Amino acid sequence: MRPTRLPDGRSVSEFRAAGHWQDRSLDYYVERAARLRGDDIAVVDGARRLTFSEVHRDAMRLAAALDARGVRSGDVVSFQLPNCAEAVIVYHALHRIGAVANPIVPIYRGREVTFIARQARSRVVIIPGVHRGFDYVEMYRALAPELPDLDLLITIDSTPREGVETLASLLDSVTDDQVDRVRDLPSPDPDDVCLLLYTSGTTADPKGALHSHNTLIFENQSMIDTFALTESDVIFNPSPVTHITGVNCALTLPFLLGATVVLQDVWDSQKALRQIRNERASFMIFATPFLRGLLDAARDSGLETPSIRYIICGGADIPDALVTEADERLGTITRMYGATEGPSVTSANLADGPELRKYSDGRVLAPTEVVIVDEAGRTVETGQVGEVLWRGPDTCLGYLDAALNDDAFTESGFFRTGDLARFDERGGIHIVGRIKDIINRSGEKISTYDVENQLSEHPLVVEVAVVAGPDRVTGERGCAFVVTRDRADLSLEEVRQFLVGRGVAVQKVPESVFVVDALPKTASGKIQKFALRDFTRDRSTAPEQMAATSVVAVHER
Numbered sequence: 001m002r003p004t005r006l007p008d009g010r011s012v013s014e015f016r017a018a019g020h021w022q023d024r025s026l027d028y029y030v031e032r033a034a035r036l037r038g039d040d041i042a043v044v045d046g047a048r049r050l051t052f053s054e055v056h057r058d059a060m061r062l063a064a065a066l067d068a069r070g071v072r073s074g075d076v077v078s079f080q081l082p083n084c085a086e087a088v089i090v091y092h093a094l095h096r097i098g099a100v101a102n103p104i105v106p107i108y109r110g111r112e113v114t115f116i117a118r119q120a121r122s123r124v125v126i127i128p129g130v131h132r133g134f135d136y137v138e139m140y141r142a143l144a145p146e147l148p149d150l151d152l153l154i155t156i157d158s159t160p161r162e163g164v165e166t167l168a169s170l171l172d173s174v175t176d177d178q179v180d181r182v183r184d185l186p187s188p189d190p191d192d193v194c195l196l197l198y199t200s201g202t203t204a205d206p207k208g209a210l211h212s213h214n215t216l217i218f219e220n221q222s223m224i225d226t227f228a229l230t231e232s233d234v235i236f237n238p239s240p241v242t243h244i245t246g247v248n249c250a251l252t253l254p255f256l257l258g259a260t261v262v263l264q265d266v267w268d269s270q271k272a273l274r275q276i277r278n279e280r281a282s283f284m285i286f287a288t289p290f291l292r293g294l295l296d297a298a299r300d301s302g303l304e305t306p307s308i309r310y311i312i313c314g315g316a317d318i319p320d321a322l323v324t325e326a327d328e329r330l331g332t333i334t335r336m337y338g339a340t341e342g343p344s345v346t347s348a349n350l351a352d353g354p355e356l357r358k359y360s361d362g363r364v365l366a367p368t369e370v371v372i373v374d375e376a377g378r379t380v381e382t383g384q385v386g387e388v389l390w391r392g393p394d395t396c397l398g399y400l401d402a403a404l405n406d407d408a409f410t411e412s413g414f415f416r417t418g419d420l421a422r423f424d425e426r427g428g429i430h431i432v433g434r435i436k437d438i439i440n441r442s443g444e445k446i447s448t449y450d451v452e453n454q455l456s457e458h459p460l461v462v463e464v465a466v467v468a469g470p471d472r473v474t475g476e477r478g479c480a481f482v483v484t485r486d487r488a489d490l491s492l493e494e495v496r497q498f499l500v501g502r503g504v505a506v507q508k509v510p511e512s513v514f515v516v517d518a519l520p521k522t523a524s525g526k527i528q529k530f531a532l533r534d535f536t537r538d539r540s541t542a543p544e545q546m547a548a549t550s551v552v553a554v555h556e557r
Contacts, residue, residue: 001074001076001100001192001193001196001210002074002192002193003191003193003210003212003397003398004210004397004398004399004400004402004405005397005398005402005405005409007391007395007397007413011391011413014367015214015218015367015393018367020218020367020393021190021214021217021218021393022190022214022217022218022221023190023214024187024190024213024217025095025187025188025189025190025192025194025213026092026095026194026213026216026217026252026255027092027095027096027187027188028187029217029255029256030052030055030056030059030092030095030255031056032255032258033052033056033254033255033258034052034053034055034056034057036258037052037231037258038051038052038053038056039051039052039053040052040231040258040260041260042054042055042088042254042255042260042261043055043085043088043254043260043261043263044260044261044262044263044279045083045084045085045263046263048085050085050088052255052258055085055088055089055092056092058089058093058171059089059090059092059093059096060093060096060179060182060183061093061170061171061174061179062089062090062093062167062170062171063093063094063096063097063182064174064175064178064179064181064182065170065171065173065174065178066093066094066097066099066124066170067097067178067181067182067185068173068174068178069124069151069152070151071097071099071123071124072097072098072099073097073098073099073188073192074098074099074100074192074193075099075100075123075124076099076100076102076120076121076122076123076196077090077094077099077100077101077102077122077123077124077125077126078102078103078104078116078117078120078122078124078125078126079091079101079102079103079104079125079126079127079242080103080104080105080106080108080113080125080126080127080128080136080242081103081106081126081127081128081156081241081242082106082128082131082132082240082241082265083237083238083240083241083246083250083263083264083265084156084241084263084265085263086126086156086167087103087241087242087250087251088241088250088251088261090126091241091247091251092251092255094194095188095194095213096182096185097182097185098185098188098192098194100193100194100195100196101194101195101196102116102120102122102195102196102197103195103197103241103242103243103246103247104116104117104198104242105240105242105243105522106128106131106132106240106242109139110139110142110143112206113139113140113143114143114146114147115206116198116206116208117143117147117149117150118146118147118149119208119400119401120196120208120400121149122147122149122150123149123150123151123152124150124151124152124153124154125140125150125152125153125154126154126155126156126167127140127153127154127155127156128155128156128157129155129156129157129159129161130157132266136155137153137155137161137164140153141163152165153165154166154167154170155167188213189213190212190213190214190217191212191213191214192212192213193210193211193212193397194211194212194213194216195210195211195212195216195247196208196209196210196400197209197211197244197247197340198340199339199340199341207399207400207401207404207408208399208400208401209340209341209396209398209399209400210396210397210398210399210400211396211397212397214393215393215394215395215396215397216247216248216252216394217252217256218393218394219248219343219344219394220248220252220253220256221256222344222365222394223248223253223344224253224256224257226344226347226349226365227283227309227310227312227349228349229253229257229259229283230257230259231257231258231259232259232282233257233259233282233283233309234259234260234261234262234279234280234281234282234283234307235249235250235253235254235259235260235261235262235281235282235283235284236261236262236264236272236275236276236279236281236283236284237249237250237261237262237263237264237284237285238263238264238267238272238284238286238290239285239286239287239290239525241263243522244338244339244340244343245285245286245287245315245343248285248343249261249284249285250263260279262275262276262279262281267289267290267293269290269293269294269296269297270297270301272290272293272294272297273294273297273298273301273303273305276294276305276307276308277303277305277307280307281307281308282307282308282309282310283308283309283310283312284308284310284311284312285311285312285313285314285336286311286312286313286315286525287313287314287315287525287526288313288315288317288318288319288322288525289463289521289525290525291311291313291318291322291326291333292322292462292463294311294326294330295322295325295326295329295330298329298330299329304329305330305331306331308330308331308332309331309332310331310332310334310349311326311330311331311332311333311334312334312335312336312347313333313334313335313336314335314336314337314338314347314361315525315526317431317449317452317453318335319453319456319457320358320359320453321456321457322456323335323358323359324358327354327358332350332357333357333358334347334348334349334357334358334362335347335348335357335358335360335361335362336361336362337361337362337429337431339417340396341395341396341408341415341417342368342390342392342394342395342396342415343394344365344394345364345365345368345370345390345392346361346362346363346364346365346370346429347361347362347363347365348360348362348363348428355426355428356426356427356428359428360424360426360428360429360430361421361428361429361430361431362428362429363426363427363428363429364427364429365392367392367393368390368391368392368393368394368395369390369391369392369414370388370389370390370429371388371389371390371414372384372385372386372387372388372389372421372422372423373386373387373389374386374387375387377410380422382422382423382424382425383422383423383424383425384422385420385421385422385432385447386420386421386422387416387417387418387419387420387421387435388417388419388420388421388429388431389410389414389415389416389417390414390415390417391412391413391414391415395413395415396415418434418435418436419431419433419434419435420432420433420434420435420437420438420447420449431449432447432449432450433447433448433449434529436529436530436533437449437466437467437468437529438468439466439468439476439477439478440468440475440476441471441474441475441476441477441478441507442473442474442475444507446478446507446508448465448466448467448468448478450504450508451466451478451480451499451504451508451509451510452464452465452466454498454499454502454504455480455482455495455498455499457502458490458495458498459485460484460485460488460490461482461483461484461485461490462482462483462484462485463482463483463519463527464480464481464482464483465480465481465519465527465529465532466478466479466480466481466510467479467481467529467532467533467536468533468536469512469533469536469537470536470537471511477510477511477512478508478509478510478511478512479510479511479512479513479514479532479536480495480510480512480513480514481514481516481519481532482513482514482515482516483515483516483517483518483519484515484552487515487517487552488515489515489552489553490513490515490553490555491513491555492510492511492512492513492555492556492557495509495510495513496509511556511557512536512554512555512556512557513553513554513555513556514551514553514554515551515552515553515554515555516549516550516551516552517549517550517552518548518549518550519532519549520532520545520546520548520549528545530545531545531546532546534546
């Protein structure tokens, strides 16, 4: 598969000349880790521990098995797997034969899976059998007539099922000659697409972002450089391995470093705390809900986490009060800003100081370029809010649907994020919301960010999201969705008094409050605000993303 868009020739030349693109493929690093640190632990998956040599051995055998069944360079292989050692093996097997890895988050069902696998023209899909009570084999059997390119269905379960091959049988089936054949295959072109990853669903329609070996390797090397990571670090990863954070932290970064990754599949904050302590985990990247849960577990247990060097938090709004307490109790907290299209755009480390690290979304991580522009595309002054645009060596090479690229990228290659932000005088960036998060109330534009940040500090509030809802008089109104402690009620007047008491302008106070038991989220923890907006417009036919959300109370003017 070739990319649908490339950086301009000057940028490519500069990336190579500066060493940002090393022109190596990902299979080089798994082989190097096996050669240099073969007996060291690469993956901790519950009670299972795999060494770097074992990961490399099984990846080579799976690569040989797929090659023997006709999978070739550029073919798309999808895997809809939980956080498990098999996902690591699959990922590296695909890169040895030049196939394109297409992770699909396990929570996706028929509609999303059909859209992705049809558009990607997936030749092979690798799945659990039954996981968390859901039968993936039966789902794919039902979808088979709609997936004409699908040739092979593989399950990581050991129980044979009709029409499905098991991963174990595939690994056992290959011969030494077949392994030798894939070992002798030329390395993939570093500019080839190696990852097709669909955006995680904060908008209704996911987009398939294309990454090459060069973009992914630079991305992970930039984390190594920014946070001074070494083979002595232990990475803890509860983020889905089918999301960009998990692809980096669980599947890629450990093999560039030669460091151990500890996987957690089902999020359990108490278990996470124990794993971090027992495995002496030092580095992790995850979204706000994970940070909040880990902090609660540490607070409740009284246990400390002395091994933690960095917790990088991103992917969702992070209340200042949460960062402050977590930094004091858990270890060094720093924010990060990025997306599937460019994972690490801004962040900070200990050398940047606590203000930049904790109370902004960090500085631009050179050589990535970031500009903030107004509606006319002009760069705004420091302190002014506008849309964030970026480009750099880890920016994706476009979307699988090339028709999306013209709207997503400027002529000079900057990615239009749709995020609103401002720079401060120190160079720190402050993400203040999405363009779609603006409430247009009688012509006055109101950002939801400040309201959310302030309301999150109410003693009853666990989580909050504010969106624009319809209003017959003003056009739009602020609608606050709050998760409260012990499902306690929270009235409109209580919200008004709290916000006004904290200096929030009356015009920004929400006019509707929905007390809910949970907020709809992606697998990585991002709040699906489009589902909340849809709900405000038609409460009788709530979108499927709201299926697990119950409304406890409604208060409106």
